[in-house]
Amino acid sequence: MKHTYMRDACGSKISLGNSTVYNAFGISIYAESPYCGVVGTPISTYARVSKRPTNRFDIPNTLCTNTPSIFVNTSTLGTNPDTNSPECETNKATFTWYVDGEVVPDAIDKPISYSLSYKFSPGTHTITLESTTSAACPPTPTTQTICVQEPAKPSFTIMGGSTGVTICNTSTVTPVNTSVVDENVGCGINTYAWSILPATYTLLGGTGLNSATPPQIKFNAAGVYKIKLTINAQKCGAVATPEQTVFVTTTPTAVLSNDIVLCAYGTYDFNTNNGITKTSVSGTPDAITVADTYTWEVTGGAYNFLNGTNSHSKFPRIQFTEFKVYTIKLTHQNNCGSVTDSQVMDFRTAPVIEAGTYADICYDANVQLAATPVNGYTPRWVGGAGVFTPDRFAANAVYEPTTAERNSGHIDLRWQITTNLAPPCNEVFDVASINIRPRNLITSPATRVVCSGNAVSYAIQSTIAGSTFSWTATNTGSVTGMNAAGTGNTINDVLVNTNPIANTTVTYRITPSVAGCTGVPFDLVITLTPKPVISANADKLSICSGESTAITISSNLPASYNVKYIYTAIASADYISGF
Structure with a gap:
């Protein structure tokens, strides 16, 4: 008879008479006649079926001569069913590694956890893994072929x-x-x-x-x-x-700005910023600029290179010092070629205009302008949305700024003439720059309630630090202790309300000042409450120990005030109690 088993017998058990056999499959053989049924006595036995172990290992992705290659043992040990216990035992095994048919000395009889590390020469090699095992069905050795590369040397x-x-x-x-x-x-x-x-x-x-x-x-x-x-x-x-x-x-480029007429000589930056001396160059990376990549030539008058720049700077700063016609030429060269461009700057004299200099004005003040007349011309004031008195043509006009200008804190007015010079020298001007001090406002509270006979103790604050304050005072008639005027940062009048039952008021009109500028007047209203007059009368002024007496308390205040009284009592001797 022959039978093929599809799995091992681990975990299976059978009973034979009074015995239990673990990790085995039962076998019963008997004869059966189609006419007489089962004939004779059945024969019973068992078969121990185990899982065959296998030798195998993984090939690493990197197989390079400059680093050791690691081969991981992925073998299966198989099971040993020859144990009379509910489960099989794993076979015991050791492993030996071979490279190109030669045993690796340090890789003999190693456990399954051991991984071969081997540094190869370039080319094709064989790796063999074999094992020594306790299994009834030992595995066959396994061999794989690999190819080992030299690492690339790019250059x-x-x-x-x-x-x-x-x-x-x-x-x-x-x-x-x-x-x-x-x-x-x-x-x-x-x-x-x-x-x-x-x-x-x-x-x-x-x-x-x-x-x-x-x-x-x-x-x-x-x-x-x-x-x-x-x-x-x-x-x-x-x-x-x-x-x-x-x-x-690349082919070098150099583009200077258009020729220009100017009314004043001075210092100009020749660079990429928008303006009358905008300069554009391209074609040479800054990293390979050499001494003669850029060459500047200036003719026509005296000049200086400033801020460490010179005639070979890419973007120089040049100071022109004369009213003359200058020609500025730039040559840009590199290994692709050379190019030159130029600009003419004509500095012309023009009439001298003086708009005057001005001290800061107070917020509510007007400006007394003081420009210098220009002989042979009719100058006028340009700019400003306020009022010129008598008009814009008066050198000493009075200017009244608008509220928006006062709030902005600054106004620029131009004293300007029109000449017969070519633009831009046809209009020449000087600027009158005027600062306007901010409005000074009291910011401390506008009311306070004070009890008759107490100091006002009012600290004055305003929108401008360093301000000083003055004030005048008025009242409704029943107040003493009030000073009609005063100065300082705090009002400390001790006010007395002579009316015993009615409130009265004192009004302080406070004016802030700083740097000669007077601020906005401000009214502080003090409500002065009367101080009540209290009387206390006892029914008896002399009583016996343990006897009571009634004390009646009253004041000059109307009943509508709903007055409440708080009192204290003091004994003349320690043995007195009951109060």
């Missing part, structure tokens, strides 16, 4: 150098690939990636960025470019070169 040159090449963008750059790679195709394919930043370039000749064949590069703009090559060996991973730098220039 390249540009125009014979390793970095810092300078070219004109009219040229094409083709790096020379000097890399060393493992060409054993059995180990895997080497992939290439060229990186070029920034990405303002064009590839020519059908070349690309993912090939051992270097790209043909046409740079489209001036700048500093970084080129790098990365080679990814399938078994060793990616290795990249250091970045190489290419400085790219």
Whole structure:
């Protein structure tokens, strides 16, 4: 008889007579006649079926000569059913590793937890794992073939150098690939990636960025470019070169502003800021600027270079010191060529205009203008939304600012003439710059309630620090202790209400001042309450011990005030109590 089992017998049990057999499958054999049924006595036995162990291991993704390769033992130990217990035991086993048919000395009879670490030479190798086991059905050795790569050594040159090449963008750059790679195709394919930043370039000749064949590069703009090559060996991973730098220039440009006529000489910055001396250049990266990249020439009058700039600065500051016609010329050159541009600056004299100088004015004040008349011209005041008295043509007009101008704290007025010079010298002016002090307002409370006979103790505050204060006082008639006028930061009058039953008021009109400017008057109203007159009368002024007496308390205040009294009592001797 033959039977194929689909699983092991671990965990199974059978009963044979008075005995229990664990980890076994039962077998019963008997003869059965189609005519007579079961004939004879059945035969019973059992079969112990175990799981066969296997030898196997994992191959690492990285198989490279420069690092040890790690092989993890993933074998199965199988089960031993020959135990009379409810569960099988795992087989015991040790493992031995071989490389290219030779045993690895340090890898003999190792436990399953041991992983082989081995550093290979390049090429094809075999790895074998075998085991010594207690299993009834020992496993066969397993062998796998691997291919070990040399790591890539990427490198390249540009125009014979390793970095810092300078070219004109009219040229094409083709790096020379000097890399060393493992060409054993059995180990895997080497992939290439060229990186070029920034990405303002064009590839020519059908070349690309993912090939051992270097790209043909046409740079489209001036700048500093970084080129790098990365080679990814399938078994060793990616290795990249250091970045190489290419400085790219384009045809140089130089554009100065239009010619201009000015009424006053002075200092001007020739740079990219918008203005009458705006200067634009392009084509040469700052990193490769040399002494004669930019050359400035100034003719026509005296001048100076300022702020550390000179005739070879990219953007100089130039001081012009004469009323003359200057020609400013800039030459920009690099390995792509040379270009020159120029600007004429005509400094012309014009009449001297003096609008006057002015001290700060108070918030509510007007401005007494004091400009200087200009012989042969009719000057006028320009700007200001307020009122000029008598008019805008008077050098000494009085100007009344608007409320908005007063609140802004400043006003500029131009004393201006029109000349027969060409623009912009046809209008010449000087600015009268006037500061307006802010409005000074009292900010402390406008009312206070004070009890008759107490000090007012009112601290005055205003919107401008450092202010001083003065005041006058009036009352409704039944008050003493009031000073009709005073100065200082605190009002300390001790006010007495002579009316015993009615409130009265005192009004202080307070005026702030600072730096000679008077602020807005402010009324403080003090409500002065009367101090009540209290009397107490006892029914008996002399009583016996234990006897009571009534004390009647009254005041001069009307009943409508709903007066309440609080009293204290003091004994003349310690033995008196009951109060």
